[in-house]
Amino acid sequence: MSSAGHLVFVYGTLKEGFANYEHKMMKYKSCKLISKQAITLDKFPLMVLGERKIPYLFGVKGIGNNIEGEVYLVDDEHLKELDIFEGCDTGHYSREIINVRVEDNSEEISCNVYVRVPQKGDEELLSNNHLMQTSFTLEQNKNYARLTDDIG
Secondary structure, eight states, rough: TTTTEEEEEEETTTTTSSSHHHHHHHHHTOOEEEEEEEEEEEOEEEEEEETEEEEEEEETTSEEEEEEEEEEEHHHHHHHHHHHTTTTTSSSEEEEEEEEEETTEEEEEEEEEEEEEEOOHHHHTTOOOOGSSSOOOOOHHTTOOOSSSOOO
């Protein structure tokens, strides 16, 4: 970590006004919004899947869309909490580095992002372009079901 913290690109339920924002982002006083409008430089598949309507970003560059999201600055403690919440220790998501453009000033920055760990059946999902989208919307957020406060 730099002394400034960690940049995190969020594209789903951690965005402002969405299901996990209050208890996983704003709970931390050190959490700072850098940009409400950011977009990935590379295309990625983003899909809302399963009974719980979870937004999944697949870590496969070059297919799908440029993904819209927000960028936050977090400290070490908050990043560790997000890792637990996203299930990095249980094989649900992994944290990777991607490049995004901050649309406020067109600056390009590197950010942490949570991507779905590859699973059986992903190849079939990734062949369905109609499932891929550019953003997770407030309408979709209404159908999302959180497992617990500690696990997304």
